[in-house]
Amino acid sequence: MLGEYRITGRRAAEISASVERGIGAGHLAPGQPLPPLRELALELGVNPNTVAAAYRTLRDRGVIETAGRRGSRVRARPSSTARGSIGVDAPEGVREVSDGNPDPALLPPLHDALAAAARRHDRRPGRYGDAAVLPELARLARAGLDEDGVPAGPVAVTSGSLDAIERVLAAHLRPGDAVAVEDPGWGALLDLVPALGLRPVPMALDDDGPLPGEMERALRAGARAVVVTDRAQNPTGAVVGEARARELRTVLAAHPHVLLIEDDHGHRIVDEPLYPLAGVTDSWALVRSTAKAYGPDLRIAVLTGDAVTVDRVTGRQRLGPGWVSRLLQQAVVELWTAGAVDTRDVARAYGERRDALVRALAEWGVEAHGRSGMNVWVPVAEETGAVARLLRAGWAVAPGARFRLAAAPGVRLTVSGMTRDDIGSVADAVADAAGAAPARSYG
Numbered sequence: 001m002l003g004e005y006r007i008t009g010r011r012a013a014e015i016s017a018s019v020e021r022g023i024g025a026g027h028l029a030p031g032q033p034l035p036p037l038r039e040l041a042l043e044l045g046v047n048p049n050t051v052a053a054a055y056r057t058l059r060d061r062g063v064i065e066t067a068g069r070r071g072s073r074v075r076a077r078p079s080s081t082a083r084g085s086i087g088v089d090a091p092e093g094v095r096e097v098s099d100g101n102p103d104p105a106l107l108p109p110l111h112d113a114l115a116a117a118a119r120r121h122d123r124r125p126g127r128y129g130d131a132a133v134l135p136e137l138a139r140l141a142r143a144g145l146d147e148d149g150v151p152a153g154p155v156a157v158t159s160g161s162l163d164a165i166e167r168v169l170a171a172h173l174r175p176g177d178a179v180a181v182e183d184p185g186w187g188a189l190l191d192l193v194p195a196l197g198l199r200p201v202p203m204a205l206d207d208d209g210p211l212p213g214e215m216e217r218a219l220r221a222g223a224r225a226v227v228v229t230d231r232a233q234n235p236t237g238a239v240v241g242e243a244r245a246r247e248l249r250t251v252l253a254a255h256p257h258v259l260l261i262e263d264d265h266g267h268r269i270v271d272e273p274l275y276p277l278a279g280v281t282d283s284w285a286l287v288r289s290t291a292k293a294y295g296p297d298l299r300i301a302v303l304t305g306d307a308v309t310v311d312r313v314t315g316r317q318r319l320g321p322g323w324v325s326r327l328l329q330q331a332v333v334e335l336w337t338a339g340a341v342d343t344r345d346v347a348r349a350y351g352e353r354r355d356a357l358v359r360a361l362a363e364w365g366v367e368a369h370g371r372s373g374m375n376v377w378v379p380v381a382e383e384t385g386a387v388a389r390l391l392r393a394g395w396a397v398a399p400g401a402r403f404r405l406a407a408a409p410g411v412r413l414t415v416s417g418m419t420r421d422d423i424g425s426v427a428d429a430v431a432d433a434a435g436a437a438p439a440r441s442y443g
Contacts, residue, residue: 007035010046015054020063023074034064034072060175062194075194083187083402090396096417097426098398100234102269102374103416106349107295108340110331117330132314132323133157136333141288141302148274150286153304156314157324161263162188164287164303164313165227166196171312172259172283173198173224180218180226182210184377184403184410186234186263189227198225202405207371209233209240212247219251225259226252230274232266232292232373235403235412237354239266239372245275253280259309260284268293270372271347278305285309290332292374293341300324300332350374353415353423360427366434376413380434383409389433395426 005027009015022028034040037055041048055072058064066072090096138155146152158164169179175197181189183202193200201223203214210228218226228248231239240248252260260281264274267288278284285305290298303313317323335341354370361368361378370376380386380400387399390411400410411430418426 007040007044009044009054010050012050012053012057015040015044015046015051016057016061016063019054019058023063028074030074030076032074034074036071060197062197062199083191090391094391094394094396095422096396097413097415098396100375100398100412100414101296101416102292103349106346106416107293108335110295110298110335113331113334113338113340114327116334117327120330121327126326128322130323130326132317134326134329134333137302137329140333140336142304144288145286145304148276150274150276150304151279151284153306154310156303156310156317157329158287158301158303158313158317159299159321159324160291161265161287161289161301162192164285164301165189165261165263166192167313167316168259168261168285168303168305168309169193169196169198169225171309171316177225178218178221178223180215180223181405182227182229182233183405184235184400184407185227185405186229186265187402190403190405200405202407204407205233205236205238207236207238207369208244209238210248212244212251215248215251216254219255219258223258225261227261227263228277229263229265230276231264231270231272232375234265234373235375235398235400235410236377237370237373237375239270239272240275240277242273242275245277249277249280252277256281257283262286264288265292266373268341268343269346269350269374271344272372282306283309285313290335293343293346294332294335298328298332300328347372350415353418353420356420356423357413357415357418357427360423361430364427364431366427366431368430370415374414374416376415377410378413378430378434379408379410381409383411386411386433390429393429393433395429397430 005022008018037051038048041051059066064072065075133155141155178199178201179193180201180203182205190200201218201221203210203218205211258281260277262277264286269292278286283306285303287301287303289301354376357376358368358370368376368378383400387397390397398412
């Protein structure tokens with residue numbers, strides 16, 4: 001069953017570690033069956049309960065899955081393998097339109113803001129015991145949240161959106177709990193959930209965000225948390241509009257004890273209004289990152305939420321990194337105060353390229369999605385072949401497998417690096433590669 005690889009160990013922790021080593025080294029392949037519990041216990045000379053505990057740990061960590069009498073097997077995408085590794089290398093002469101990075105030309109220069117932060121630090125160096133969040137950053141962040149109708153709540157700072165989401169999930173959930181996630185959705189989040197020992201439950205979506213019936217189904221199935229992207233959803237560009245927000249709030253109001261996490265992915269790069277869902281559940285959090293508008297290396301995200309959630313996050317943060325660099329926080333204050341990013345200009349720049357690509361594909365009869373942000377999602381009949389054909393045509397796109405759980409195949413194209421002259425060539429190549437794909441929601 002396992003070929004040359006032999007699982008070893010006498011204790012549950014040793015057995016589970018042996019399985020993870022085998023997966024990490026490539027000796028145990030995704031989808032590969034593991035020995036039946038009693039068979040492995042006999043081989044190792046241990047009590048079956050010990051193997052059962054090891055398998056339970058691996059299942060909770062998202063490494064294996066168990067299907068009753070059909071036994072246990074390595075997950076098709078074990079948590080030890082990042083979705084970001086699913087892709088193609090772009091050889092010389094092939095244009096990269098898969099990486100999800102913002103257009104460098106639309107990012108503000110950072111030297112003045114960083115220099116101003118350094119001068120402030122020279123006057124008063126940061127010390128242990130200082131406030132974890134700069135008061136001016138908290139004031140500016142809270143003012144923006146108030147303007148967008150986000151319920152009142154304290155402000156915390158984390159090292160990016162994923163750091164915030166991880167801390168909020170860890171503050172409320174335990175291994176084995178289910179989390180409703182968008183499908184297709186952010187690949188890093190789809191990796192994070194099983195890595196925390198949590199179980200992802202897919203929610204299909206359309207251009208207006210998660211479908212209310214899908215959210216209701218996930219919550220009735222026992223999901224204890226739900227993660228929603230409000231704007232510029234990755235990879236589809238979906239936006240939760242006013243009507244959809246009202247429907248989703250109605251669904252959430254019937255499940256007041258669920259944890260709601262909102263990722264305002266499009267903050268400062270889209271001009272679509274925010275319609276927050278927060279306020280109808282007891283526990284909630286909303287996160288805004290600076291990555292897309294100011295640059296991925298400026299590792300700052302602002303988090304707000306109910307008092308208990310934010311207190312748990314900041315309390316645990318104090319026992320780890322303590323705080324996010326106040327130098328970087330001050331740089332963000334300088335950028336915000338100076339109005340370094342014109343949201344309308346940035347949104348228009350991405351929108352012109354994105355809309356042009358969607359229109360050009362529509363002329364070919366190819367379905368494509370991208371209401372906001374910098375990505376376009378194209379359903380395809382057969383994903384691997386489409387990616388390969390596009391590569392031969394000179395375009396490296398992101399395989400949809402990075403972003404999918406149960407959703408139909410697709411590819412993601414990032415428009416950041418495209419010019420107007422590129423649009424026609426890209427559309428021609430995608431139309432040739434995509435094949436027929438019927439119109440549908442993304443599920």
